[in-house]
Amino acid sequence: ExxxxxxxxxxxxxxxxxxxxxxxxxxxxTNSWIGWVRQMPGKGLEWMGIMYPGDSDTRYSxxxxxxxxxxxxxxxxxxYLQWSSLKASDTAMYYxxxxxxxxxxxxxxxxxxxxxx
Amino acid sequence: QSxxxxxxxxxxxxxxxxxxxxxxTSSDVGGYDYVSWYQQHPGKTPKLMIxxxxxxxxxVPDRFSGSKFGNTASLTISGLQAEDEADYYCCSxxxxxxxxxxxxxxxxxx
Numbered sequence: 001e002x003x004x005x006x007x008x009x010x011x012x013x014x015x016x017x018x019x020x021x022x023x024x025x026x027x028x029x030t031n032s033w034i035g036w037v038r039q040m041p042g043k044g045l046e047w048m049g050i051m052y053p054g055d056s057d058t059r060y061s062x063x064x065x066x067x068x069x070x071x072x073x074x075x076x077x078x079x080y081l082q083w084s085s086l087k088a089s090d091t092a093m094y095y096x097x098x099x100x101x102x103x104x105x106x107x108x109x110x111x112x113x114x115x116x117x
Numbered sequence: 118q119s120x121x122x123x124x125x126x127x128x129x130x131x132x133x134x135x136x137x138x139x140x141x142t143s144s145d146v147g148g149y150d151y152v153s154w155y156q157q158h159p160g161k162t163p164k165l166m167i168x169x170x171x172x173x174x175x176x177v178p179d180r181f182s183g184s185k186f187g188n189t190a191s192l193t194i195s196g197l198q199a200e201d202e203a204d205y206y207c208c209s210x211x212x213x214x215x216x217x218x219x220x221x222x223x224x225x226x227x
């Protein structure tokens with residue numbers, strides 16, 4: 001069974017750094033792209049970027065390029081999304097999701113990030 | 118990338134059909150046959166309902182169907198049921214492994 005298990009909710013202050021994780025299981029982690037999606041409170045889904053763990057090829061949506069870093073540790077089948085300096089506007093639910101073919105099939109349960117002073 | 122345009126809400130009585138449109142451009146919806154649709158109940162994770170414009174994953178009822186004409190894709194729910202009440206998002210491939218989501222539509226079962 002394919003599973004994407006994300007790290008727990010986080011609370012940070014503006015300007016702080018953060019790294020959240022997404023552990024894949026039930027499939028070959030290095031053979032599928034993993035994407036990240038933002039959902040701000042009461043709002044829609046936004047595509048942030050995607051990475052192929054097999055060769056670390058990473059693509060960012062123009063809206064998020066320079067704001068986030070996507071990475072992976074293949075030894076533990078885990079993908080990461082990180083910020084070097086959070087803003088209050090980064091408060092949102094963040095989902096990881098597996099890309100298969102040209103679509104996303106399985107989603108993580110989401111990680112709620114709250115940024116407040 | 119701008120979000121694809123969806124109606125904010127649609128509604129129907131049980132048993133009726135509703136259709137949700139998703140309008141993009143020739144750089145996304147019109148350029149690729151890679152439109153997918155996701156259902157999201159409040160507080161829940163999105164669920165894949167349609168992929169590659171018309172295909173249904175195993176386990177999705179056949180009353181959900183997808184289509185596309187030009188720069189507009191559509192999701193039709195036939196025989197509307199109470200459990201179909203949720204938010205629905207379209208998603209299109211836009212090239213270079215980038216995707217763009219629709220603005221989201223709330224389906225209300227009257």
